[in-house]
Amino acid sequence: MSIEQLAETARAMVAAGKGIIAIDESTGTIAKRFAAVGVENTEENRRAYREMLLTTPGLGEHISGAILFDETLRQSTKDGVPFARVMQDNGIIPGIKVDKGTHALAGFPGEVVTEGLDGLRERLKEYYGLGARFAKWRAVINIGEDIPSGTCIEANAHALARYAALCQEQGLVPMVEPEVLMDGDHDIETCYEVTEVTLRALFDALYNQNVMLEGTILKASMVVSGKDCAEQASVDEVAESTLMCLKTAVPAILPGIVFLSGGQSDADATAHLDAINRMGPNPWPLSFSYGRAMQSAALKIWAQDPANNVAKAQAMVHARARDNGLAALGRWSQAA
Numbered sequence: 001m002s003i004e005q006l007a008e009t010a011r012a013m014v015a016a017g018k019g020i021i022a023i024d025e026s027t028g029t030i031a032k033r034f035a036a037v038g039v040e041n042t043e044e045n046r047r048a049y050r051e052m053l054l055t056t057p058g059l060g061e062h063i064s065g066a067i068l069f070d071e072t073l074r075q076s077t078k079d080g081v082p083f084a085r086v087m088q089d090n091g092i093i094p095g096i097k098v099d100k101g102t103h104a105l106a107g108f109p110g111e112v113v114t115e116g117l118d119g120l121r122e123r124l125k126e127y128y129g130l131g132a133r134f135a136k137w138r139a140v141i142n143i144g145e146d147i148p149s150g151t152c153i154e155a156n157a158h159a160l161a162r163y164a165a166l167c168q169e170q171g172l173v174p175m176v177e178p179e180v181l182m183d184g185d186h187d188i189e190t191c192y193e194v195t196e197v198t199l200r201a202l203f204d205a206l207y208n209q210n211v212m213l214e215g216t217i218l219k220a221s222m223v224v225s226g227k228d229c230a231e232q233a234s235v236d237e238v239a240e241s242t243l244m245c246l247k248t249a250v251p252a253i254l255p256g257i258v259f260l261s262g263g264q265s266d267a268d269a270t271a272h273l274d275a276i277n278r279m280g281p282n283p284w285p286l287s288f289s290y291g292r293a294m295q296s297a298a299l300k301i302w303a304q305d306p307a308n309n310v311a312k313a314q315a316m317v318h319a320r321a322r323d324n325g326l327a328a329l330g331r332w333s334q335a336a
Helices: 003-013 027-036 043-054 083-089 120-129 150-169 188-208 235-249 266-278 292-304 310-327
Strands: 019-023 063-068 093-097 102-104 112-114 134-141 173-180 217-220 257-259 286-290
Touching: 003 063, 003 093, 003 134, 003 173, 019 043, 019 292, 019 310, 027 043, 027 292, 043 063, 043 083, 043 292, 043 310, 083 093, 112 134, 112 150, 120 150, 134 150, 134 217, 150 173, 150 188, 173 188, 188 235, 235 266, 257 266, 266 286, 266 292, 266 310, 286 292, 286 310, 292 310
Parallel strands: 019 063, 019 286, 063 093, 093 134, 134 173, 173 217, 217 257, 257 286
Antiparallel strands: 102 112
16 A cells, blocks of 8 residues: 555544544453443453444544454444444444553563564454554553653554554554553653653654654643642643643654543543644644543443443444544533
């Protein structure tokens, strides 16, 4: 696939007022979400839940793409239509999570590195054949006593860049996600410093591995106070710090940036995105790629009665998509 086609897909992923829904929870993670609402973690329940999400009427008005887990990309609706086709018919680009999760970084206690490069070329080839047009790889950076180390940041940036180069070789737009975790009692200034260093390392690595930035999307964490910090930054402080950090470290040629919700409440994730876009104009479209912040309210409704609450749960999915779509334009207000 040519860089023009990759760039076109990347631009479509961040089309005005549209964002990405992340429904790529591993079987272990969805088990925890299901357990919290009393749903048994069976393949059929996972399939039915994701069918509810992906067949939400009008979803394509505010959602440009969805990140799926391996199992979901291979599944179909109860009527036998592959999910990838359902998505394409509704103008939603199928994406796939391809990393194999985080593992302890040997020699560096408290730090992790994401694995999954072995055999990735073959997997990407297969995913393209199954209809995926973009992929996602998440790196995790912890903030704590004397961490992150430079080694941890470099190891994760290198893996993200290798993954991105392999994606582009196989015709998939790489979404690179270096998540700086909210866990901890650090202040917003510390989060800013770590995020800036991480982003600089990432774009250095992408450049060194000949990754074409015009066919790449960044999934970024916002610059926020640690969850246990006594002083929580205001919505405007988060927006200002996040924008300053991105403008300092991210090349303007990138087609767009989507934010992860990363443990923020649904309302905070939307309010922060809206405030960021009200401070424009910015060098890139700034949108969302939310998982929990798009799903949690709908999951609770669906779980109460999976057979009969589909329409009610879908109405909630659509409402969250609409709110975040408006926030991606800087036009959301809590009153709406």
